[in-house]
Ligand SMILES: O=c1ccn([C@@H]2O[C@H](COP(=O)(O)OP(=O)(O)O[C@H]3O[C@H](CO)[C@@H](O)[C@H](O)[C@H]3O)[C@@H](O)[C@H]2O)c(=O)[nH]1
């Protein structure tokens with residue numbers, strides 16, 4: 520069992536790519552969360568006004584000049600939070616709450632997933648979200664790939680393995696670095712945090728977000744998710760073979776670049 524962590528507060532991290540329409544409300548809700556004294560928006564190479572709107576709404580903003588994907592945005596946000604943590608030590612590092620930029624007012628509901636981590640009852644919580652008002656256009660293929668891969672690697676069955684709204688203690692997060700690339704991040708994080716002996720639970724949370732449709736754009740998005748979840752699982756399987764493991768990440772980056780995303 521990993522060390523129980525008593526964190527020194529909460530840093531909210533919001534990866535955001537072209538979220539100008541929704542980011543202000545999400546930031547406002549995040550700033551009002553109990554215990555949150557830092558809200559960081561990582562503008563992941565947006566081509567719209569995401570960064571300036573987030574700043575105006577009261578967030579700290581870190582910008583990627585070019586788009587690097589959600590996982591890289593999460594790592595950038597966590598690195599900024601670590602710098603700010605030096606001011607709260609020795610109270611301990613802040614726990615990290617990752618939320619999507621499109622949650623808007625519903626981000627207030629994430630208080631339910633923060634509580635178990637701040638209370639030291641869980642090391643990572645994952646939001647279990649209700650059916651959304653608009654139905655999504657997926658067939659469940661990516662979800663099944665992720666769920667099965669997590670189960671095979673850890674024995675634990677996730678209900679919503681792709682849910683990215685998560686609260687995590689700093690030691691558990693650091694144990695999972697470097698994060699899996701792009702959309703593989705949730706799958707990799709769950710496997711690595713459990714593998715390091717930390718406690719993971721799913722917690723119901725009334726969140727509302729933009730669902731991915733069934734149009735071409737939506738299907739391309741799912742293809743990218745499938746690729747990245749697959750790469751995250753393969754990378755973890757390759758760990759038992761050192762020679763393969765060393766070359767995996769550079770090769771995975773090339774695959775992602777060639778396929779786009
Ligand atoms: O290159 C990118 C693309 C997206 N985002 C942000 O990442 C978040 C999630 O992106 P979204 O387009 O909403 O993806 P969805 O497919 O709707 O997201 C679901 O599936 C993802 C995993 O595939 C999880 O990360 C999400 O939490 C989960 O809601 C949003 O804040 C985006 O602005 C980035 O930071 N960089």
Ligand SMILES: O=C(O)[C@H](O)COP(=O)(O)O
Nearest residue numbers: 655657658659660661662
């Ligand atoms: O729409 C979704 O839930 C995600 O994009 C995953 O797609 P899937 O339904 O094909 O697993």
